[in-house]
Amino acid sequence: MNIASTDRTQILNSINSLRGVSALMVCLYHFAYIFKDSQKALYDVLFWGQEGVYVFFVISAVVLPYAMEKASFHWSDSGNFLMKRLLRLHPPFILSAILFSISMNWWQSHVFYSWPLIKNFLFNITFLAPWVGEKWILDIFWFLPVQFQFYLAIALIFPLLSSKNEWVRRLVMLGFMALCFIRVIPGAHSKDAIFFHVPIFSMGLLLYWYMTRKVKILEFAIWMLMASYLAFTYTYPRIAMVSIGTVVALLILKSGSKYLNKLGDVSYSFYLTHFIPGSLLTYYCLPFATSILQKYLLLSSIVILSILFSMFFYWLIEKPSARWSKAVTYKKAEVSGK
Numbered sequence: 001m002n003i004a005s006t007d008r009t010q011i012l013n014s015i016n017s018l019r020g021v022s023a024l025m026v027c028l029y030h031f032a033y034i035f036k037d038s039q040k041a042l043y044d045v046l047f048w049g050q051e052g053v054y055v056f057f058v059i060s061a062v063v064l065p066y067a068m069e070k071a072s073f074h075w076s077d078s079g080n081f082l083m084k085r086l087l088r089l090h091p092p093f094i095l096s097a098i099l100f101s102i103s104m105n106w107w108q109s110h111v112f113y114s115w116p117l118i119k120n121f122l123f124n125i126t127f128l129a130p131w132v133g134e135k136w137i138l139d140i141f142w143f144l145p146v147q148f149q150f151y152l153a154i155a156l157i158f159p160l161l162s163s164k165n166e167w168v169r170r171l172v173m174l175g176f177m178a179l180c181f182i183r184v185i186p187g188a189h190s191k192d193a194i195f196f197h198v199p200i201f202s203m204g205l206l207l208y209w210y211m212t213r214k215v216k217i218l219e220f221a222i223w224m225l226m227a228s229y230l231a232f233t234y235t236y237p238r239i240a241m242v243s244i245g246t247v248v249a250l251l252i253l254k255s256g257s258k259y260l261n262k263l264g265d266v267s268y269s270f271y272l273t274h275f276i277p278g279s280l281l282t283y284y285c286l287p288f289a290t291s292i293l294q295k296y297l298l299l300s301s302i303v304i305l306s307i308l309f310s311m312f313f314y315w316l317i318e319k320p321s322a323r324w325s326k327a328v329t330y331k332k333a334e335v336s337g338k
Contacts, residue, residue: 010254010255011062011207011210011211011250011251012063012066012211013253013254013255013256014249014250014253014254014255014256015059015062015063015250015256015264016256016260016261016264016265016267017253017256017257017260017261017263017264018055018059018246018249018250018256018260018264019055019056019059019263019264019267019268020257020260020261020262020263020264020267020270021052021055021260022052022053022055022056022059022267022271023052023263023264023267023268023270023271023274024049024052024263024270024303025048025049025050025051025052025055026049026050026052026053026140026271026274027049027270027271027274027278027302027303027306028046028049028299028303029046029047029048029049029050029052030049030140030274030275030278031046031278031282031299031302032046032047032049034282034286034289034295034298034299035295035299038292038295039292039295048238048242051238051239051242052242053140053143054197054200054239054242054243054246055242055243055246056143056147056271057143057146057147057150057197057200057201057204057243058200058201058203058204058207058243058246058247058250059204059246059250060147060150060201060204061150061154061200061201061202061203061204061205061207061208062204062205062207062208062211062250064151064154065154065158065161065162065205065208066208066211066212068081068154068158068162069162069212071330072330073158073159073330074159074330074331075155075156075159076331077330077331078155078156080328080329080330080331081151081155081330082151082152082155083328084325084326084328085148085151085325086148087321087324087325087328088321088322088324088325089144089147089268089321090125090321091317091318091320091321091324092268092269092272092313092317092318092321093125093141093144093272094125095313095317096138096272096273096276096313097121097124097125097137097138097141098121099273099276100137100138100273100275100276101117101120101121101137103276103280119134120134120135120137121137124136124137124141127144127145127148129141130142130145130190130192131192138275140271140272140275142191142192145192146191146192146193146194146197149193149194150194150197150201153176153194153201157172157175157176160172161173161176161205162212162214166214169209169214173202173205173206173223176198176201176202176205177198177199177202177226177227177230179194179195179198180195180196180198180199180230180234181195181234182195183195196234196235197235198230198234199227199228199230199231199234199235199240199243200231200235200239200243202227202230203224203227203228203231203243203244203246203247204247206220206223206224206227206247207247207250207251209223224244224247228240228244231243231244263307265314266307266310266311266313266314266318268314268318269310269311269313269314269317269318270306270307270310272310272313273306273309273310273313274302274306274309274310276309277302277305277306277309278302278305278306281298281301281302281305282298282302285298285301286298
């Protein structure tokens with residue numbers, strides 16, 4: 001297929017399927033330990049699933065600026081933009097944190113609440129946990145503050161990143177990429193700060209450029225080589241390979257899968273909540289899963305039950321959040337009555 005001659009907006013066609021793949025990767029990774037002692041090769045393959053979150057990061061860096069461009073975003077819209085993102089993502093996050101925190105604490109110690117638990121919860125939902133020495137209620141929550149840091153960054157640089165002047169765009173992209181060199185802020189060397197993830201977000205932004213014809217195929221390839229070098233140098237090889245693979249998949253896939261698209265619809269809920277039914281099922285069933293077949297059945301049951309639970313959570317919590325988010329519009333849309 002000649003990528004350069006295709007309708008570049010086809011990149012959007014497979015995004016929902018890749019969201020589904022990403023959430024499924026993370027779920028399989030979290031329960032890969034079922035096979036750790038019996039099937040090391042399978043365990044090693046499933047272990048790659050922890051990098052599924054980087055598929056989310058690449059997709060986010062494609063979709064957000066594309067939507068911002070269509071909405072004629074300007075700096076004056078930054079407050080509404082951040083409000084839209086918080087309304088879209090924060091209520092499901094808070095509810096999933098409450099559900100997991102209460103259920104796990106009651107399960108382990110028969111305590112519904114305590115001051116350390118409340119304090120930890122408050123630092124979690126304000127994204128301050130790693131910066132004040134608190135632990136995440138669930139390790140998977142680390143990606144949310146990184147995502148929010150990206151929202152702040154894209155709100156700041158987008159009008160320049162989408163400038164009609166190609167040299168302004170290039171200088172801003174170089175400046176953004178250079179953030180990965182920052183290692184002096186406490187925590188900046190870890191996955192809790194955006195600096196570590198800048199090469200990955202850059203890949204998505206470059207794909208946005210390519211999709212909206214701000215760069216030709218040769219310039220896109222040169223920029224991608226730079227972002228890939230930074231990813232291999234300043235993150236980890238697995239992260240770099242998964243992120244590059246995501247870009248390639250978005251470029252060559254003409255459409256998504258019907259079933260993966262449906263999973264993509266609930267991927268955020270799936271990502272947030274799969275630990276709840278999955279942990280309960282492994283706790284009660286793993287001691288009885290002694291054969292390889294039984295372990296395969298257990299993992300399959302975990303995935304199916306987690307998807308069903310996420311569909312319910314999506315309908316009850318995430319879908320209303322998405323509706324609240326859409327109700328917040330940019331100033332230009334308000335003036336035009338859109």
